[in-house]
Amino acid sequence: MRALWSSRAKNDYLSDALALLEGWTREGREIERTLQLSDSQHAELTERIKVVADALHLRPEIRRLDGRTQIRVGANDGDDITAGEVTLAARIEDAYRTVTSED
Template identity: 65%
Template sequence: MIRALWSRAERDHLDDALAQLDGWIREGCLIKRTLVLTDAQHAELTERTKIAADVLNLRPEIRRLDGRTQIKITPRDCDELTDREVTLAARIEDVHRALTHDED
């Protein structure tokens, strides 16, 4: 298998993009976020995330625990973080803002 090697500038670009997303934490090859959502908001976020994840060919882990929604996005085989994972995190943030903005 041939893998593209990410240059330092490309990794910095991803780290900069991730830093723009509130609450997302990078741990090794995965990024994660915990959100406080109602059950209905969780269900809506999960459905919308599945659509975006399918387009990006990713399988995020989304689970509900003690009234919180926990999201983990990991590259396949835990390879290097790519723009796809950061793009999915940004889409999830957009959905989260839309869901919680409706409450205001």
Template identity: 60%
Template structure:
């Protein structure tokens, strides 16, 4: 027997999954995260992040500001979070931990 989930249940699941990603925020139609990285770590994260975003067919932007890397992942206008967007945020978090050696 196949169990169908309502769209509301799916949205609740994604909101809960996103909430587990510490440091990530949603602001309007984007997800954001600011990370303390040096220039070489920023370059490594940006390159790896682009590969992950391309694989999920999403956009992700990173910029340097005052010794920090600001990450922005636009989300569709009028829509909630998607599986792919939450997966990308989680992947970026994993990349950050691998690049910096941060242990969760």
């Protein structure tokens, strides 16, 4: 038997999950994070993100600007943020901790 979730309950659940991710902010239908990384850390993090994003069928936007790595995750079709995007953000946080602890 499956429980049915109303869209309001789903959004509350995702908002709660997103609130647990330190440093991520919500801008409309996207979530974003800016990280201070070296060039080598940026390259390693980007590769790790690509692996997870491919598995989740998501396409985050990753930019390098003035020694910072900017990451944006959002729905391609203009829908609200999904569990997949919040999951990707959590996995990015894990990868970030791994990359920065290796130095």
